[in-house]
Amino acid sequence: MGLLDKLSGWLCLRKKEVNVLCLGLDNSGKTTIINQLKPANTQAQEIVPTIGFNIEKFKSSSLSFTVFDMSGQSRYRNLWEHYYKDSHAIIFVIDSGDKLRMVVAKEELDTLFNHEDIRRKRIPILFFANKMDLHDAMSSVRVSQMLCLDNIKDKPWHICATNAVKGEGLKEGLDWLQGNMCLSFLGHV
Numbered sequence: 536m537g538l539l540d541k542l543s544g545w546l547c548l549r550k551k552e553v554n555v556l557c558l559g560l561d562n563s564g565k566t567t568i569i570n571q572l573k574p575a576n577t578q579a580q581e582i583v584p585t586i587g588f589n590i591e592k593f594k595s596s597s598l599s600f601t602v603f604d605m606s607g608q609s610r611y612r613n614l615w616e617h618y619y620k621d622s623h624a625i626i627f628v629i630d631s632g633d634k635l636r637m638v639v640a641k642e643e644l645d646t647l648f649n650h651e652d653i654r655r656k657r658i659p660i661l662f663f664a665n666k667m668d669l670h671d672a673m674s675s676v677r678v679s680q681m682l683c684l685d686n687i688k689d690k691p692w693h694i695c696a697t698n699a700v701k702g703e704g705l706k707e708g709l710d711w712l713q714g715n716m717c718l719s720f721l722g723h724v
């Protein structure tokens with residue numbers, strides 16, 4: 536069963552459209568992840584690194600993915616922020632091998648959580664500690680410590696170690712996200 540078929544469980548939400556935001560610094564692996572989620576015959580063979588401000592969109596039945604880089608693009612911030620309002624879930628991707636920019640990732644995460652359209656929402660946040668195959672990658676436990684994820688008290692969150700190139704770990708994360716979105720829409724969390 537493909538990853539997208541797994542996500543079809545989200546139809547239980549009976550929402551017309553479920554909007555998932557895929558965020559993170561540039562080069563963390565967002566485009567690679569999104570390409571793993573697309574049906575096999577539409578997967579891009581080559582991933583062009585996202586340069587400057589670029590929003591990727593991917594839509595399938597009632598699921599809509601919006602992807603953008605958060606790093607160093609503060610002058611574009613007001614362009615992407617309006618996607619926050621209609622989001623039902625967030626996937627935040629981290630390059631686990633990029634120790635130097637972990638602080639920048641944390642800053643972006645804090646800015647996201649402080650935004651008025653996110654602060655009030657109890658939307659599930661899935662963290663992908665990506666590039667786990669790199670020999671100097673930090674463990675997902677270490678990544679969650681660096682990002683102080685234990686401080687998140689008002690939203691369900693989960694972190695998974697992934698290798699986006701091979702597609703490893705993505706399914707576990709999406710299973711969690713699916714379950715939490717159904718629960719939150721049904722008002723159980």
Ligand SMILES: Nc1nc2c(ncn2[C@@H]2O[C@H](COP(=O)(O)OP(=O)(O)O)[C@@H](O)[C@H]2O)c(=O)[nH]1
Pocket residue numbers: 559560561562563564565566567568582583584585604665666667668669697698699700701
């Ligand atoms: N080793 C390794 N490389 C990865 C992984 N995920 C993505 N990459 C590579 O990291 C680079 C940036 O990926 P991309 O998806 O363009 O990142 P984006 O800027 O967040 O969209 C590309 O060369 C990818 O092939 C991974 O899990 N392991």
Ligand SMILES: [Mg+2]
Pocket residue numbers: 565566567583584585
């Ligand atoms: Mg990209």
